[in-house]
Amino acid sequence: MVIESAHEFETQDLLLNVGPQHPSTHGVFRMVMQVDGEVVRDIIPYIGYLHRGAEKLCETMDYRQGIGFMDRTEYLAAMNAELSYVMAVEALAELEVPDRAQWIRMILVELNRLSSHLMFMGAFGIDVGVFGTPFIYAWREREAIIDLFEEISGDRMMYAYLRPGGLAWDVPTNFVARCRETLTAVRQGIADFDGLLTKNEIFVARTQGIGFISAADAIDFGMSGPSIRASGVPLDVRREEPYLKYNDVKWDVITHTDGDVYARYLCRLGEMRESVKIVEQCLDRLEPGAIMPEKMPRMLRTPPGEVYIRTEAPRGEFGVYLVSKGGNRPYRLKVRSACLSNLQALKHMSVGQYVADAIIVLGSIDIVLSEVDR
Amino acid sequence: MPTGLLGLNPWLDGVVRLLLIVGLMTVVAMGLIYIERKVLGRFHARIGPQRTGPFGLLQSVADALKLIGKEDLRPRNADPWTFEFGPYMVFIPIFLGFVVQPFMAGFQVRVLELGLLYFVAVSSVSIVGWVMAGWGSDNRYAMIGGMRAAAQAISYELPFVLSLLAVSMLTGTLNINEIVMSQAGVPNIVWQPLAFIIFFIAALAELNRPPFDIPVGESEVVGGPFVEYSGIRWSMFFLGEYASLFIMSILISALFLGGYEWPFGTQLGVGFQLLLTVVKASVLIFLIIWVRASVPRLRIDQLMGYAWKILLPLSLAQILINGFVLVYDLPKIVLTVAGIGGVFALVWLTERAIRRPRSARASAIALSEAAS
Amino acid sequence: MTSEETTESTEAAAPTATLDGTIWAEVDRALSGITASAERGVLDVIVHVPPAEIVRALKALKADATLKFDYLRSLTAVDNEADGIDVVYHLYSTTARHNLTVKATLPPTNLFIDTATSIWRAADWLERETAEMFGVRFNGHPDPRTLLMPEDMDDTFPLRKDHPLAEIEILQGEGMGYSEEDQ
Numbered sequence: 001m002v003i004e005s006a007h008e009f010e011t012q013d014l015l016l017n018v019g020p021q022h023p024s025t026h027g028v029f030r031m032v033m034q035v036d037g038e039v040v041r042d043i044i045p046y047i048g049y050l051h052r053g054a055e056k057l058c059e060t061m062d063y064r065q066g067i068g069f070m071d072r073t074e075y076l077a078a079m080n081a082e083l084s085y086v087m088a089v090e091a092l093a094e095l096e097v098p099d100r101a102q103w104i105r106m107i108l109v110e111l112n113r114l115s116s117h118l119m120f121m122g123a124f125g126i127d128v129g130v131f132g133t134p135f136i137y138a139w140r141e142r143e144a145i146i147d148l149f150e151e152i153s154g155d156r157m158m159y160a161y162l163r164p165g166g167l168a169w170d171v172p173t174n175f176v177a178r179c180r181e182t183l184t185a186v187r188q189g190i191a192d193f194d195g196l197l198t199k200n201e202i203f204v205a206r207t208q209g210i211g212f213i214s215a216a217d218a219i220d221f222g223m224s225g226p227s228i229r230a231s232g233v234p235l236d237v238r239r240e241e242p243y244l245k246y247n248d249v250k251w252d253v254i255t256h257t258d259g260d261v262y263a264r265y266l267c268r269l270g271e272m273r274e275s276v277k278i279v280e281q282c283l284d285r286l287e288p289g290a291i292m293p294e295k296m297p298r299m300l301r302t303p304p305g306e307v308y309i310r311t312e313a314p315r316g317e318f319g320v321y322l323v324s325k326g327g328n329r330p331y332r333l334k335v336r337s338a339c340l341s342n343l344q345a346l347k348h349m350s351v352g353q354y355v356a357d358a359i360i361v362l363g364s365i366d367i368v369l370s371e372v373d374r
Numbered sequence: 375m376p377t378g379l380l381g382l383n384p385w386l387d388g389v390v391r392l393l394l395i396v397g398l399m400t401v402v403a404m405g406l407i408y409i410e411r412k413v414l415g416r417f418h419a420r421i422g423p424q425r426t427g428p429f430g431l432l433q434s435v436a437d438a439l440k441l442i443g444k445e446d447l448r449p450r451n452a453d454p455w456t457f458e459f460g461p462y463m464v465f466i467p468i469f470l471g472f473v474v475q476p477f478m479a480g481f482q483v484r485v486l487e488l489g490l491l492y493f494v495a496v497s498s499v500s501i502v503g504w505v506m507a508g509w510g511s512d513n514r515y516a517m518i519g520g521m522r523a524a525a526q527a528i529s530y531e532l533p534f535v536l537s538l539l540a541v542s543m544l545t546g547t548l549n550i551n552e553i554v555m556s557q558a559g560v561p562n563i564v565w566q567p568l569a570f571i572i573f574f575i576a577a578l579a580e581l582n583r584p585p586f587d588i589p590v591g592e593s594e595v596v597g598g599p600f601v602e603y604s605g606i607r608w609s610m611f612f613l614g615e616y617a618s619l620f621i622m623s624i625l626i627s628a629l630f631l632g633g634y635e636w637p638f639g640t641q642l643g644v645g646f647q648l649l650l651t652v653v654k655a656s657v658l659i660f661l662i663i664w665v666r667a668s669v670p671r672l673r674i675d676q677l678m679g680y681a682w683k684i685l686l687p688l689s690l691a692q693i694l695i696n697g698f699v700l701v702y703d704l705p706k707i708v709l710t711v712a713g714i715g716g717v718f719a720l721v722w723l724t725e726r727a728i729r730r731p732r733s734a735r736a737s738a739i740a741l742s743e744a745a746s
Numbered sequence: 747m748t749s750e751e752t753t754e755s756t757e758a759a760a761p762t763a764t765l766d767g768t769i770w771a772e773v774d775r776a777l778s779g780i781t782a783s784a785e786r787g788v789l790d791v792i793v794h795v796p797p798a799e800i801v802r803a804l805k806a807l808k809a810d811a812t813l814k815f816d817y818l819r820s821l822t823a824v825d826n827e828a829d830g831i832d833v834v835y836h837l838y839s840t841t842a843r844h845n846l847t848v849k850a851t852l853p854p855t856n857l858f859i860d861t862a863t864s865i866w867r868a869a870d871w872l873e874r875e876t877a878e879m880f881g882v883r884f885n886g887h888p889d890p891r892t893l894l895m896p897e898d899m900d901d902t903f904p905l906r907k908d909h910p911l912a913e914i915e916i917l918q919g920e921g922m923g924y925s926e927e928d929q
Binding site: 014015016017022023024035038125126127128129130131132133135136137140196200201202203204205206208354355356357359 | 414417418419420514515518522584585587588591592593594595596666667668669670671672673674675676724725727728729
């Protein structure tokens with residue numbers, strides 16, 4: 001009876017520092033895991049390694065210059081980020097965007113969603129442990145989209161193509177044909193991923209039931225995008241508060257009720273199919289016309305006011321809170337990062353699971369660190 | 375078998391044989407690295423190495439030269455002896471396993487009466503090297519990797535050995551050459567399909583190949599025990615990995631696919647036997663690379679559960695069936711039927727194990743909802 | 747207030763009349779007992795709440811059966827220099843699907859406000875960010891470390907207007923070929 005106190009083993013949890021340089025942290029994210037054997041007991045996330053003060057910098061620049069910073073804030077979905085920003089400026093400056101510009105914006109934004117989700121598929125495949133195959137598969141199709149963007153904007157990553165009021169210039173004449181070509185490739189890519197991962201036994205075993213978060217918790221953490229829709233909350237800004245022409249095309253909000261990593265993967269896969277549908281309908285309805293409003297001031301100034309614009313970026317709600325006190329630059333610009341809010345829930349989702357699971361839970365949130373840190 | 379390769383005295387003969395092993399294994403490992411990169415490249419929808427020499431054939435040579443040229447770093451806090459000897463402890467047992475590999479009739483380093491036992495004994499020693507490397511590096515990733523490697527090797531040793539036992543029960547010997555000879559008519563895979571699959575899976579785990587590459591899991595423990603190694607020491611791990619891949623595929627082809635004997639190995643002579651060995655081993659290696667390109671990594675608990683809850687009972691059942699067939703002298707077709715049944719059981723159990731966590735959670739949620 | 751803003755004040759005063767048809771009526775009912783005022787923003791209704799009552803107000807907004815603001819979109823602050831710092835909450839209801847902006851103006855001398863982490867866990871990191879960027883202190887925050895800034899950087903607040911710009915930022919402002927004055 002006395003034995004146990006005399007020779008009891010003293011065990012100590014291991015503190016495992018993951019990141020900021022680690023293959024699975026998708027950038028410079030760092031977390032300190034408290035590990036008991038293979039089980040994660042606690043996670044302390046550290047962010048801010050990529051903080052560039054983009055919000056402050058935007059205060060010193062005029063509205064046109066700010067577009068470039070939005071690209072760099074969300075570099076995997078730069079079009080979506082630009083869209084939020086220019087919509088905020090348009091709302092304050094009361095600019096009417098011509099129809100053609102709206103349709104083109106919608107096409108670009110959805111294509112960018114596709115490329116971003118493809119990126120997720122590739123990176124997630126590596127997180128789960130498939131050696132390279134999904135990554136290169138993703139790269140192939142993403143390349144097609146990026147090539148298209150390059151033809152349009154002249155840049156492969158930092159497009160700076162949207163402008164308050166419309167677009168920087170009109171798309172090339174072969175735009176519709178090129179889009180359709182790209183869509184064919186992407187549709188094949190989606191089918192490839194479906195075949196490679198969705199029914200893969202080990203993939204299913206690794207992702208189902210992992211990183212569960214309930215609908216109530218997801219709402220409480222302010223999650224958005226596929227991460228919250230996988231928990232059964234049909235929260236999609238495109239449907240709830242339609243902008244652009246989302247009301248004029250037919251598409252579905254993809255939700256799953258399981259709330260685990262697999263559901264998040266399926267949500268993204270489904271969303272890619274929906275995006276293809278949206279782009280196709282947009283291409284059908286694209287008509288020639290102006291791409292900028294007729295009375296566009298040479299120097300864009302906004303009256304005092306404030307607006308909080310939200311759009312649905314691939315990772316969730318990308319909000320831009322713009323305060324103007326007159327003049328040609330923002331008085332205060334706040335970027336509401338979907339990744340930041342989603343990342344808050346990481347601890348909730350991964351404590352009590354295995355180290356390997358914590359990695360794929362992080363992967364399933366699909367963070368972009370430059371958006372988290374801004 | 376009498377000594378005297380080239381009619382030398384036993385000591386010199388031993389040295390020559392050792393040099394042959396080391397030379398051959400190095401070349402084989404380099405060849406395998408090239409093949410793996412090329413094949414994986416094709417699976418990835420890319421080309422693979424192509425700039426170094428014709429078809430990129432010199433890629434491995436370039437890699438090897440680069441690795442030799444790199445600085446051999448040792449972290450300050452690492453335990454010098456454990457750290458520096460870890461690679462050798464991984465490397466040497468694998469080469470020792472080469473001794474009993476049957477390539478052609480009469481062409482092997484040594485024919486041992488207890489060849490299988492010898493192989494199992496020496497090959498499991500290399501795990502000591504993994505743990506040494508993991509512990510000696512003074513790195514937490516390395517330590518987790520080393521512990522994972524130990525756990526995995528110990529668990530998979532059992533189904534590995536038991537499925538070997540099933541084969542040697544059937545053939546009545548532990549001598550690998552005799553096992554090969556006994557397959558002149560029909561290869562063992564026909565009689566022991568279940569044992570073959572269990573052995574293949576366990577071999578993947580022993581080799582730390584995907585989906586069992588948990589100790590080195592790139593996305594979790596960043597290379598596990600190797601994380602602090604560089605240059606020549608790191609390349610020794612790599613060499614060991616590919617050497618054991620080669621040895622294991624030769625062994626599988628010898629034990630289950632008829633080795634150099636089936637079909638018509640004896641009739642068509644030594645040259646054909648070599649061809650048979652090479653073709654069978656290549657097919658197995660290709661299969662292993664294919665698996666690597668298409669499946670994710672298992673989690674440590676799934677890996678252990680799979681060994682202890684599914685593979686071990688099934689391999690025990692295989693031995694039991696073999697025993698019944700041998701004791702009561704039942705027709706051999708019973709083995710085939712039972713084996714195929716066992717394969718279906720394996721697939722069904724695996725499938726069930728995969729779906730379980732989610733259904734368990736769903737029912738738990740349903741229960742809690744019903745209660746509230 | 748600058749002269750520029752007073753010219754626009756007619757616009758700021760006008761919206762109170764156009765609050766009919768918005769959710770202000772509901773909000774007003776939910777916030778009974780709290781001295782709140784409202785104006786109409788470009789998209790959402792903006793409700794001004796005294797900082798001392800902010801947690802009560804937010805709790806009431808979340809708990810109200812028809813409003814149900816269960817989703818905190820964003821939490822940030824705006825430095826209005828002499829007028830103090832506005833802490834801005836953007837709320838959303840996932841069930842009723844409506845938005846609300848809540849503002850609490852802190853005087854520059856007293857930058858303390860109660861934390862909203864007990865209402866939405868989403869507020870945790872957002873408050874940490876706001877605290878380090880503006881120097882707003884959130885009373886009762888469970889984890890008041892810095893979020894994006896270095897751990898020891900607790901005396902400079904980069905997003906405040908009085909925070910000095912780096913040389914490059916000043917150059918960038920001047921290099922545009924025009925300044926604020928030539929409007």
